[in-house]
Amino acid sequence: MSEQQTTFELMDPDQLSLDLIEAQYALKSTRGQKNAKSLVVLVSGIELAGKGESVKQLREWVDPRYLRVKADPPHLIRNDETFWQPYTRFMPAEGQMIVMFGNWYSDLLSTALHVSEPFDDTLFDAYVEQMQSFEQDLKSNRVDVIKVWFDLSWKSLQKRLDKMDAADQRWHKLHGLDWRNKKQYDNVQKLRQRFTDDWQIIDCEDEEVRDQQFAQYILKNLKHLPNHPVKLRTKWAQADIPAELIHPAEQIMQKDDYKAELKKLTVKVAEAMRLSGRKVLITFEGMDAAGKGGAIKRIVKKLDPREYGIYTIAAPEKYELARPYLWRFWMKLLEDEKISIFDRSWYGRVLVERIEGFATDVEWKRAYDEINRFEKDLADNQTIIIKFWLAISKDEQEQRFKAREETPHKRFKITPDDWRNRDRWDDYLNAAADMLQRTHTFYAPWHVIASNDKYTARIEILRAILKQLRAE
Amino acid sequence: MSEQQTTFELMDPDQLSLDLIEAQYALKSTRGQKNAKSLVVLVSGIELAGKGESVKQLREWVDPRYLRVKADPPHLIRNDETFWQPYTRFMPAEGQMIVMFGNWYSDLLSTALHVSEPFDDTLFDAYVEQMQSFEQDLKSNRVDVIKVWFDLSWKSLQKRLDKMDAADQRWHKLHGLDWRNKKQYDNVQKLRQRFTDDWQIIDCEDEEVRDQQFAQYILKNLKHLPNHPVKLRTKWAQADIPAELIHPAEQIMQKDDYKAELKKLTVKVAEAMRLSGRKVLITFEGMDAAGKGGAIKRIVKKLDPREYGIYTIAAPEKYELARPYLWRFWMKLLEDEKISIFDRSWYGRVLVERIEGFATDVEWKRAYDEINRFEKDLADNQTIIIKFWLAISKDEQEQRFKAREETPHKRFKITPDDWRNRDRWDDYLNAAADMLQRTHTFYAPWHVIASNDKYTARIEILRAILKQLRAE
Numbered sequence: 001m002s003e004q005q006t007t008f009e010l011m012d013p014d015q016l017s018l019d020l021i022e023a024q025y026a027l028k029s030t031r032g033q034k035n036a037k038s039l040v041v042l043v044s045g046i047e048l049a050g051k052g053e054s055v056k057q058l059r060e061w062v063d064p065r066y067l068r069v070k071a072d073p074p075h076l077i078r079n080d081e082t083f084w085q086p087y088t089r090f091m092p093a094e095g096q097m098i099v100m101f102g103n104w105y106s107d108l109l110s111t112a113l114h115v116s117e118p119f120d121d122t123l124f125d126a127y128v129e130q131m132q133s134f135e136q137d138l139k140s141n142r143v144d145v146i147k148v149w150f151d152l153s154w155k156s157l158q159k160r161l162d163k164m165d166a167a168d169q170r171w172h173k174l175h176g177l178d179w180r181n182k183k184q185y186d187n188v189q190k191l192r193q194r195f196t197d198d199w200q201i202i203d204c205e206d207e208e209v210r211d212q213q214f215a216q217y218i219l220k221n222l223k224h225l226p227n228h229p230v231k232l233r234t235k236w237a238q239a240d241i242p243a244e245l246i247h248p249a250e251q252i253m254q255k256d257d258y259k260a261e262l263k264k265l266t267v268k269v270a271e272a273m274r275l276s277g278r279k280v281l282i283t284f285e286g287m288d289a290a291g292k293g294g295a296i297k298r299i300v301k302k303l304d305p306r307e308y309g310i311y312t313i314a315a316p317e318k319y320e321l322a323r324p325y326l327w328r329f330w331m332k333l334l335e336d337e338k339i340s341i342f343d344r345s346w347y348g349r350v351l352v353e354r355i356e357g358f359a360t361d362v363e364w365k366r367a368y369d370e371i372n373r374f375e376k377d378l379a380d381n382q383t384i385i386i387k388f389w390l391a392i393s394k395d396e397q398e399q400r401f402k403a404r405e406e407t408p409h410k411r412f413k414i415t416p417d418d419w420r421n422r423d424r425w426d427d428y429l430n431a432a433a434d435m436l437q438r439t440h441t442f443y444a445p446w447h448v449i450a451s452n453d454k455y456t457a458r459i460e461i462l463r464a465i466l467k468q469l470r471a472e
Numbered sequence: 473m474s475e476q477q478t479t480f481e482l483m484d485p486d487q488l489s490l491d492l493i494e495a496q497y498a499l500k501s502t503r504g505q506k507n508a509k510s511l512v513v514l515v516s517g518i519e520l521a522g523k524g525e526s527v528k529q530l531r532e533w534v535d536p537r538y539l540r541v542k543a544d545p546p547h548l549i550r551n552d553e554t555f556w557q558p559y560t561r562f563m564p565a566e567g568q569m570i571v572m573f574g575n576w577y578s579d580l581l582s583t584a585l586h587v588s589e590p591f592d593d594t595l596f597d598a599y600v601e602q603m604q605s606f607e608q609d610l611k612s613n614r615v616d617v618i619k620v621w622f623d624l625s626w627k628s629l630q631k632r633l634d635k636m637d638a639a640d641q642r643w644h645k646l647h648g649l650d651w652r653n654k655k656q657y658d659n660v661q662k663l664r665q666r667f668t669d670d671w672q673i674i675d676c677e678d679e680e681v682r683d684q685q686f687a688q689y690i691l692k693n694l695k696h697l698p699n700h701p702v703k704l705r706t707k708w709a710q711a712d713i714p715a716e717l718i719h720p721a722e723q724i725m726q727k728d729d730y731k732a733e734l735k736k737l738t739v740k741v742a743e744a745m746r747l748s749g750r751k752v753l754i755t756f757e758g759m760d761a762a763g764k765g766g767a768i769k770r771i772v773k774k775l776d777p778r779e780y781g782i783y784t785i786a787a788p789e790k791y792e793l794a795r796p797y798l799w800r801f802w803m804k805l806l807e808d809e810k811i812s813i814f815d816r817s818w819y820g821r822v823l824v825e826r827i828e829g830f831a832t833d834v835e836w837k838r839a840y841d842e843i844n845r846f847e848k849d850l851a852d853n854q855t856i857i858i859k860f861w862l863a864i865s866k867d868e869q870e871q872r873f874k875a876r877e878e879t880p881h882k883r884f885k886i887t888p889d890d891w892r893n894r895d896r897w898d899d900y901l902n903a904a905a906d907m908l909q910r911t912h913t914f915y916a917p918w919h920v921i922a923s924n925d926k927y928t929a930r931i932e933i934l935r936a937i938l939k940q941l942r943a944e
Contacts, residue, residue: 025884055777064769064782065815071778101778297536305527306543306573310536319789343537412497 045150286390517622758862
């Protein structure tokens, strides 16, 4: 850093401004292109170092219409919300940039400094690691994240506090921190050094240098467009297709038995979900006509309509495609339902998107880890994740398609797409096999349900939910 | 209503369910079609009448994946938020339906019953009228709104309370109302009768009749597809184009004078906006290259980047097109910035959408009133609205376009679209004339700024802001 300072050269401000504007427009024009990206700038630092002033100066140099600024007071990190959830709404689309004053690191710092129970280094470092993984996943998905720490020495901070008039003295207690307290200052410095290794550190003694360092760093990163890898570095091995996917067990349940069992289980499931004390997230995947809709109907049978949300997932919209593929699911989870049921889900990335080529080879192969991290973050924050693959045989599907075509009120359920997907049956089985092998985790296990017989399948699904709720 | 009851016929539940599902899929398939609509069902009523049960039964009969249910506790109506703002996020897209337990009427009831200052009948009725206008605007924009009141007599309510066990007794004080208090019950009935004229009233003595009445009413309304009028009922008279739009005043300001004046005014504007105690909403319209971006830059010059948001409005996305055209602006206002600046705005409806035929004749002609109501709602709730039309001459525009093409860092600002719009110069002037005449209101006035000289224009804009802020 000292080296940076000695070699740092001020630019002509007009030239800097022109370059920034040009880079902004160049970024904007990447939307929808192969080299598309968006830029998130995380800004944190010592009070009075001048991060507000630097962003203000930046906004004067750039075209302010294309620089969004987000500034909320810090959130304390909660145990029923992932650290990234408060920022979901601010995720920029391709071609956009945003400066975040409040960000997950400032939340972490505030939490570490304020919670009554000691926040030990191990936990602190675990959060930092999660945050860095999250940023890596953002980068892989075209969202560049850069981080800038505005630093100020203890001596300079005290001088700046001295110079403030009495009316402004409240600043030194901003956000509950006392900047006159040397021990607290040292503590902030000690803690932030646990995460600022990959940050741009700006020494804020000199205001002009500070503003230019910040703006030039942004400029450099605006110009840097990502090079999306076309090959995966690790070797790929296709999983074998489990027999239960090809030939699901054939068990027939009598209607009377089904009705009696259903009545008992629906009540039990409703109670168990209510009493679990956590959020419950249920996802359904499976071939068309495997019985997802019917199963969902039985799960919610004894619930009050205010207790749950059902999300039916179709192709993403254009504005969703301009953001990381998981983003549209983050947005749905913001509704914060006690019980959320997904009729198809983020697994579309490794199923339909893989098969139809909507995701590149590298993208869908990387997605298993990304999805595992996403589910882990949720599971770590009070969410029980229950995943179902409904397995039917190819013959059974054909019969159901035909029945749908012949029944007036079911005709809506069948489209030419369904027949087209059927032609790729084996591709879907292969994709399902990989998915089951790579995303079956202890915190978010898969349940493969033999579904040729609808009654048996629904009962098995309810039993699996009960089992997983009790196991928690 | 008594008549309804005597003639009401129960349907076979299986048939009702099939009809509902069929109607749901028919609704779903209207998306993007000429007869597209969405359906909002507002549900309110006496406690224990059974609205929860009826929605639950409805959700069992329909395909629950395509029936969204929103259920928040009531919000008290605030004076810094319009009554519809808490519901913006729940506005369904074409082809969707939603049941809202909490809704603007339940908020109004709760507020009338709970605020310490008496909420007199005149104010209550004024709210009801605003709500009905809002719903009318929704309907014109393809969102059908139906309203169902679940009613229960005092005697039956007391009987139901008697039958509840002690643990459930908390219910009779739900949402702060005491349902054992006859005076309060009478008050609720008296108040709700001020708005339920156009509601479906369901007598909830009999549960089966209640559930069926509700479901059949939904069915009837699902089947009813809107007939969008193709002709306006009132006569249309094109406004004359004001001379100031064609030949903006030519005043030249010297750079030194500009710089000195700018320095003073930017500070004053920043202070005035901060001190106003209200939200400030500034919109810019005008021909391409009229100087909107430059003006915005000067307005925010002395503001902290955390104090304002700039919204640059381009063509709507597909998901936005599936909702009322004002919705995408409602969403932006949810960010609740103290100062919001719109570089183009909802006036696109009566400018580009009118001229390019994206809105039908009836749609854009109706939009003036809709926009006036929208702005009135905001103005009534602590928002100062300042609107600018930047007027340049056709020759001046040509010179600016050429300058943009010749300057590297401005080349991004000019696109083939700009030249195309220029060919329709006179159409835009006519549209602007109508807009200025029909939406220049005392609560949201227009300022036409002669903009051939950029310096003069920027100074005039800052002065206009100051003037309007002081006039408030």
